[in-house]
């Protein structure tokens with residue numbers, strides 16, 4: 406019989422959940438000197454944090470519900486993150502077309518004026534009035550739009566942001582364990598004793614439950630306890646369709662039900678359309694767009710754009726679930742009116758704390774992490790203040806960035822510019838890690854399709870916790886969109902072969 410050596414390691418803090426919040430907390434806590442372990446049941450960012458609309462924004466629509474505090478705090482984070490991650494978080498212009506029967510134009514202008522002034526714009530362009538007649542918008546929008554407004558926000562590859570948090574945390578000592586589910590957590594003999602799906606166990610002084618939509622499921626199943634807040638699970642879906650228009654801007658389409666739909670230029674040849682709000686009643690293991698949601702998004706586009714979309718134009722869909730919490734069980738607001746702010750619920754029994762993270766946004770993950778780790782101060786003597794405002798991410802260190810960029814292009818001049826740009830967008834300075842010694846395309850090894858080469862895949866397998874082709878094609882990159890099914894299968898078989906000969910896949 407095979408002998409297995411199960412281990413029990415001891416940490417200060419165990420974080421459950423490898424989404425943007427869990428990895429953000431891991432980075433913050435490790436930077437403050439805590440010994441941290443993070444367990445994620447699947448791939449990093451495999452749940453909500455790869456299924457968002459990917460906006461780094463204040464949330465214009467939250468102004469309508471009077472959530473000024475959330476909007477201001479998110480706008481401050483937008484500025485901070487754009488400075489910390491230059492080139493990774495990109496500015497994006499949003500066109501808000503106006504037609505009769507919508508929120509009045511003066512109200513939209515007022516809202517956008519407030520939006521531009523509530524937080525710092527930094528290098529972003531301010532709001533401007535736009536006409537849609539006899540210009541580049543005329544072939545795109547239907548005739549019922551004559552004028553509108555254009556404003557700025559930020560855009561990020563959400564799944565890669567999670568990876569950068571995890572990489573930074575790991576670099577300074579955090580133990581990051583994907584594909585490792587926490588199956589039980591109990592207080593025993595002066596510490597938390599945690600059981601993992603691989604048979605290992607962990608001892609820790611404190612826990613953070615950053616399981617996103619699984620927050621209450623974790624409390625019930627792993628802690629065998631009662632949830633501290635009630636949440637409503639609401640699914641949001643996106644569809645990816647062939648490019649709707651040849652403009653750089655995103656559009657915001659106002660819907661008759663009071664909601665808004667974004668259309669965002671995506672992966673060069675596509676447009677991302679979303680999102681929906683549907684009550685999610687099935688398992689959290691299966692989060693998929695329903696036909697009803699797909700039809701809703703297609704109708705939203707077809708109502709306002711000249712280009713007509715059919716069901717067969719939908720090339721990919723993805724969905725995520727928000728755990729919306731309400732302060733009062735009686736208050737049953739429409740999902741789009743419930744606050745997107747977060748709440749941290751602390752249970753400090755036996756001086757062994759667990760913090761449950763409820764809600765949040767990609768945009769505010771850093772602030773959420775600061776607040777979470779601050780709550781641990783009474784339990785760890787000498788735990789200092791957060792350093793995430795000033796410590797740069799190695800891949801996007803702004804110091805000497807221009808010089809590095811120039812050298813990068815010079816060094817790899819024989820490789821196609823489109824490839825160099827994709828790597829820079831996805832990996833920043835880490836591109837050097839897998840390009841070391843590469844002179845021309847033939848040094849990149851086997852090509853799997855769509856500009857994905859062996860070098861990059863080996864790097865992802867050895868340095869970014871990748872185990873399946875899904876991780877490569879839909880989270881570390883979005884090259885799945887550009888490949889045929891035969892190419893995708895080819896990648897999976899190659900990766901399996903490499904894993905069987907694990908000694909060979911070191912860089």
Ligand SMILES: Cc1cc2nc3c(=O)[nH]c(=O)nc-3n(C[C@H](O)[C@H](O)[C@H](O)COP(=O)(O)OP(=O)(O)OC[C@H]3O[C@@H](n4cnc5c(N)ncnc54)[C@H](O)[C@@H]3O)c2cc1C
Pocket residue numbers: 421422423424425426427444445446447448449450451452453454455456457458459460461462585586587588615616617618619623627640641642680724725726727762764765766767768769
């Ligand atoms: C449709 C949609 C659009 C959105 N758009 C935006 C946007 O444009 N901008 C913005 O700022 N925010 C947006 N958000 C919000 C944002 O996506 C979420 O707030 C954020 O991703 C939540 O991250 P998280 O880490 O809390 O949760 P998740 O990313 O869901 O991570 C939780 C992780 O915990 C893991 N887990 C669960 N149980 C266990 C266990 N027992 N053991 C180990 N691991 C476990 C899960 O596998 C999961 O990976 C959007 C949300 C949705 C749903």
